[in-house]
Amino acid sequence: MPVLAIDGDDFTLDGEPFRIISGGLHYFRVHPDQWADRLRKARLMGLNTVETYVPWNLHQPRPDVFRLDAGLDLPAFLDLAAAEGLHVLLRPGPYICAEWEGGGLPSWLLTDPDIRLRSQHPAYLSAVEGYFEQLLPPLLDRLATRGGPVIAVQVENEFGAYSDEWAHLHHLAELLRRHGVDVPLFTCDQPADLARGSLPGVLATANFGSRARQGLAALRAHQPDGPLMCTEFWIGWFDRWGGHHVVREPAAAAQELDELLATGASVNLYMFHGGTSFGFTNGANDKHTYRPTVGSYDYDAPLDEAGDPTAKYHAFREVIAKYAPVPEEPVPQPSPKLGGITVPLIESAPLFGNLPVLGTPVPSERPLAMEQLQQDFGYVLYKAILPGAGPAVLELEDVRDRAQVFVDGQPVGVLERERHERALAFTVPRAGSVLRVLVENQGRVNYGQGLHDRKGLLGRVLVNGVELTGWTNLPLTLRTLDELGFGAGEGPVVGPAFHRGTFEVAEPADTFVHLPGWTKGNVWVNGFHLGRHWSRGPQRSLHLPGPVLRPGSNEITVLELHATGPARTVELRDRPDLGPTEE
Structure with a gap:
């Protein structure tokens, strides 16, 4: 693959002028059997690059365990991007934010009562070095300097919004270099935080969702030389429990993108495809009041949570075509969906009665x-x-x-x-x-x-x-429910309980699990943890990827934390319900 370089105020790729037109696509929020589909749709919208974070907490769930398998097979994801002809911006953290649990930092760091995260604290530095020692070697062959798709790597993430401990950023950059990362490095910050979050000799980029000329002017005032780039061009937003579903009108978002591209700057759309924070992986915010984020990461993105092109996809494709070649292939149609299935949950297993196996x-x-x-x-x-x-x-x-x-x-x-x-x-x-x-x-x-x-x-x-x-x-932890003792689920149930049922599928396809009448808990299908349900909303359905299903009989299990009546059913519908768009 061609190698990215900085030549004055421009990027070049093997010596030729190059503009990065990228979109966020987190492999860990998409079922691995659907990675290739999402990457193809990125190329067809006109993107030449995709961006992904790397969640430290999933790759290293315990200090002595490191995973690069199944849905965490980052090398395989990078290879698929290369096969699609896409470059990659890699954002390995260690901190990623991403509305992800703990910002990607593993919880075991917090067993040290004195640890200072995102700092030069020795315990934190030792853990970060151990993480990079295991993450980076398998990725080196995927760097563009070695023929791979990764053209640039980010140092930390929006550090200026957290701290001004420049020595820590410098240490992380040196650590990346020491482990063989020889492609360009970059930082990203909101315009007001650029001075605190950037490094001499490392390309600074800015994050914003509107007023591109003002944001880029702030970047240029901070960094007189070098390419201009918006690493997070916010074209949607995330939702929190108890709020409303946030949307951004496609024409307005497309106009903002047009204004940005008209400046000649590079861009990474945040997000191109949001996907889902499956299981327990959603994050939270706390600005004097704790606010947990929902499991859907639809983000009102060009591809919706199930990977279908939206009106924003088509609007952005038209804008991009004004500034760069867009493939002449037709835009993919929405994928088939399952719907109209009601599943009785006829077996129950009280939580308190099953504690020994949990x-x-x-x-x-x-x-x-x-x-x-x-x-x-x-x-x-x-x-x-x-x-x-x-x-x-x-x-x-x-x-x-x-x-x-x-x-x-x-x-x-x-x-x-x-x-x-x-x-x-x-x-x-x-x-x-x-x-x-x-x-x-x-x-x-x-x-x-x-x-x-x-x-x-x-x-x-x-x-x-x-x-x-x-x-x-x-x-x-509920990592497995295999040992639960289910019995006939007759009559009302007081207190937390698991409820189970089966349904038949002729041909697996994406669908959405709706739980009208249920209060709060979790949903698993064939052992795959979809995430949380909560009547508080706004999210009222859970995305069920087609590859989780199998032809024939399938099993769904719902943990309900509150009382349930005698009639216990869930529904599979062909459309999601992410809630009202206004409070």
Whole structure:
């Protein structure tokens, strides 16, 4: 593949002038069987490059485990991009933001109570060096200097919005070079943060979603020489639970793109195809109030969550054609969808009745944080004995992030970090009653100073002003549901339970799981964790990729955290419901 270079104020590719016209496409948010389809559609829109982050927390889920397989086979994704004739902008972090759990930083970093993330703290640096030592060697043959598609690599991500510790950025750049990265390096920041987030000798780029001339002027004022580039041209936005579905009118977004390209600058659309934060991988924001992000990362992008071209795809293709060659091949039609299927969930497995097969309890005097339990995602079930009968006020010092409280198996209330709730009153029926607190990690903060986001019950638990001690802590990662004991699901169910049913498919295709009447929990199909459902909205459906299905019988399992009535069904429809677009 040709090699990218910087020649004055321009990019060149093997000596010829080159403009990067790129789009974000995160391999870890797309089923690997659909990577080739999405890459082809990127080329057909007129893109010559795709951009991807790399999620450290998935590739290295524990300090002694590193994965580059299945949906994390980044070398395979890069090879598919090369086969499509696309270049790649690689953004390996270690921090990525991306509305991703913890901004991509693995939760095990937080087992060190003194660690300072994104800094020169020795424990953090040691972990980053270990990460790069395992990630980078398999990727070196994919660099353009060695015939691969990767033409440039980013140093960290929007560092200027977090810190001015220049030595840390410099250290990361040197680390990339030391491990053999010999293509151009770049940083990206919002215009106001350029001075804090850039490095001498490394190309600075800017992030914005409108007023391109002003953003590029700020970049030029900061960096008098070098190509102008917007690394994150925001053409949509993400959604949060309790908000509305954010959209941006295609014609307006296309006009902004036209204005940017008219300056001669390079661009990376954020996003070209958002995809899905499957399972527990969504992030959160915390600007004095915690706000978890939904699982859909549709982002109102040119390709929707299921990979179909939208009106924005067609509008952008027309704009790009004014400035660069666009393939004459026709735009792909939407893929076939499954719909009109109602699935009865006829088997149930109560959560509390299946605890022995879901995890191993750990005793402690005070509740342990998830990180102390070597747990990244999911839930922790805390249990203690209440000292006496009668009225009780339960006070939880810090809930991270949502606590359901049970006394002798009966629900007595919910406390949410998002609502700044910490106290709950109830009546204890007898001395020796069992208190259970089921705490959900709803997504670690992915942006700003809240990154040090430990999960679970933090601090003391008081009952009527007296500290309650003598706890067991049960990590519920829910990585597998194979050992659950299902029985006939007849009648109403009080409390958390898994519900299971089967459905037939003649020919697998993408579809959307809708859960009318359900409250909150998670959905798995054939063991693949689609993500969370929550009646709070705005998201009211979950994307089910066709490759997850198989011809014949398929199995769907729903964990419902609240009560369910006797009629338990879910629906597969051919359209998503991402919620209302206005509050």
